[in-house]
Amino acid sequence: MLKGEQLSFRYSPHHSWVLQDFNIQIAPSEIVGLLGPSGFGKTTVGKLLAGYLAPTSGSVTVEGQPLPTRGSCPVQLVFQHPELAMNPRWRIRQVLAEGQSPAPELLQALSIDSSWLSRWTHELSGGELQRIAVARSLNAHTRYLIADEMTAMLDANTQALIWQAVLDYVRQHEIGMLVISHEAPLLKRVCDRIIHIE
Amino acid sequence: MLTVQNLSVSFTQYDTGLTQKQLTVITDLDLHVNAREVVAVVGSSGSGKSLLAHAVLGILPHNAQISGTILFKGEPLTRQRQASLRGKAIALIPQSISYLDPLMPVGRQVHQAARRAGVATTDIRQRVDHTFSRYELASTVKQQYPFQVSGGMARRVLVATAAVGQADLIIADEPTPGLHPDLVAETLNHLRQLASAGKGVILITHDLEAALQVADKVAVFYAGTTLEIAIAEDFVNGNLRHPYTQALWRSLPQNEFIPVPGAQPNPDALPDGCLFSDRCPLVTDACLTERPSLRLVRGAPVRCIHAEG
Incomplete structure (x- = not known):
């Protein structure tokens, strides 16, 4: 179980609260949607749960333990813009190796062509790069995946392609997911339940 | 208003050392836009949507070679004509609100856009006021800087910069990426209003759902070519002609x-035949040898030899 309890966050005591007393639980194999207008702290929830930000108060636990501070984090986050989440001076092969090179079956499921591996990140399109980002996040240690507007920049076909591969993988490996989006039809399609932030 | 026929764009790039290679990024692209019409251009990234906009505006880089015809109001768009029409008869609504000048009050930016569009000096003030009220921007907003206005207001300012002149053709390049549905609907409504006022509007987007909310026709781009120019109702009525368009519709989460x-072919290794052949369920030998030409099937152009009337 991935648990966020009484999560509150603000950048400093001079700033207003981005998030206050927010509770969330995600079970293994469960897919939870997070829907709400921009500026309501959806992305902050994702960053807190994945350990990118430390909560001002409250706690995040995975199977009862706090998030590890070293090694691979069991909660992985995929952002909207893959080009900002990769080192532009690395080739794709090196980018993938960051999350322990993924299994060939996963690469195939995501339609990642082996010729891409020797390319630089700027040589691939947004849809191609996002598949790389997803493959990188799904390593053997990953127990929970947070998809923050993972396919908002992509066309319908690429969106469905990435989602089908991700859904297959998380079902097989009993991974819990949090899907952050403002596309209600997408959330209805992929999620077991949806949380509305208002 | 605008007719694009058999447009091809290729880039000359240096490979290793002094060897050059040709990257064909747009092949046999067609598009037709009338006044009072919103034509959506949909396709995945790398399908040539933005390059089309750049080709029409004449802002492609110098290593680009262009062939084919672009007609604006019946006359060919030459480089000189493009330079004199851009920002005047042809206006762009850019993708992101970061295109606003962060150091200039938004009122002055719309004012400048009007001046550059050739609005008579005596009329500018009135025109700007009129445009501001049309987009429900209070006149106090004029003195504010982009960072002081909300995201939704900044979007309206962007539309205002394009609408303040007398442009006949408006190109909106991904005007709604990652926006809240209310804001998407508002921006799309503005485009519809511009078309109703007699302008031609090109809406470039990857978001098929957004396109269908507002467009009269939807041109589906793939690997730099036009596969089909469907009428918007064709999607809902199941009247689509090209297997890729059908697949695109099927792949929406609500369907x-x-x-x-698979993925789009690479521009440096395009197949000889149909560009969609390697992913098409209907593929036959004839598809692999020759590029299908655009033909009319059930009243709309499609580039597939298997589409039936």
Whole structure:
């Protein structure tokens, strides 16, 4: 179980609260949607749960333990813009190796062509790069995946392609997911339940 | 208003050392836009949507070679004509609000856009006021800087910069990426209003759902070519002609959410035949040898030899 309890966050005591007393639980194999207008702290929830930000108060636990501070984090986050989440001076092969090179079956499921591996990140399109980002996040240690507007920049076909591969993988490996989006039809399609932030 | 026929764009690039290679990024692209019409251009990234906009505006880089015809109001768009029309008869609504000058009050930016569009000096003030009230921007907003206005207001300012002149053709390049549905609907409504006022509007987007909310026609781009120019109702009525368009519709989450596997062909290794042949369920030998030409099937142009009337 991935648990966020009484999560509150603000950048400093001079700033207003981005998030206050927010509770969330995600079970293994469960897919939870997070829907709400921009500026309501959806992305902050994702960053807190994945350990990118430390909560001002409250706690995040995975199977009862706090998030590890070293090694691979069991909660992985995929952002909207893959080009900002990769080192532009690395080739794709090196980018993938960051999350322990993924299994060939996963690469195939995501339609990642082996010729891409020797390319630089700027040589691939947004849809191609996002598949790389997803493959990188799904390593053997990953127990929970947070998809923050993972396919908002992509066309319908690429969106469905990435989602089908991700859904297959998380079902097989009993991974819990949090899907952050403002596309209600997408959330209805992929999620077991949806949380509305208002 | 605008006719694009058999447009091809290729880039000359240096490979290793002094060897050059040709990257064909747009092949046999067609598009037709009338006044009072919103034509959506949809396709995945790398399908040539933005390059089309750049080709029409004449802002492609110098290593680009262009062939084919672009007619604006019946006359060819030459480089000189493009330079004199851009920002005047042809206006762009850019993708992001970061295109606003962060150091200039938004009122002055709209004012400048009007001046550059050739509005008579005596009329500018009135025109700007009129445009501001039309987009429900209070006149106090004029003195504010982009960072002081909300995201939704900044979007309206962007539309205002394009609408303040007398442009006949408006190109909106991904005007709604990652926006809240209310804001998407508002921006699309503005485009519809511009078309109703007699302008031609090109809406470039990857978001098929957004396109269908507002467009009269939807041109589907793939690997730099036009596969089909469908009428918007064709999607809902199941009257689509090209297998890729059908697949695109099927892959929406509110429909079947089933994708076609694979990826667009690479621009340096385009197939000889149909550009969609390696992913097409209907592929036959004839598809692999020759590029299908655009033909009319059930009243709309499609580039597929298997589409039936």
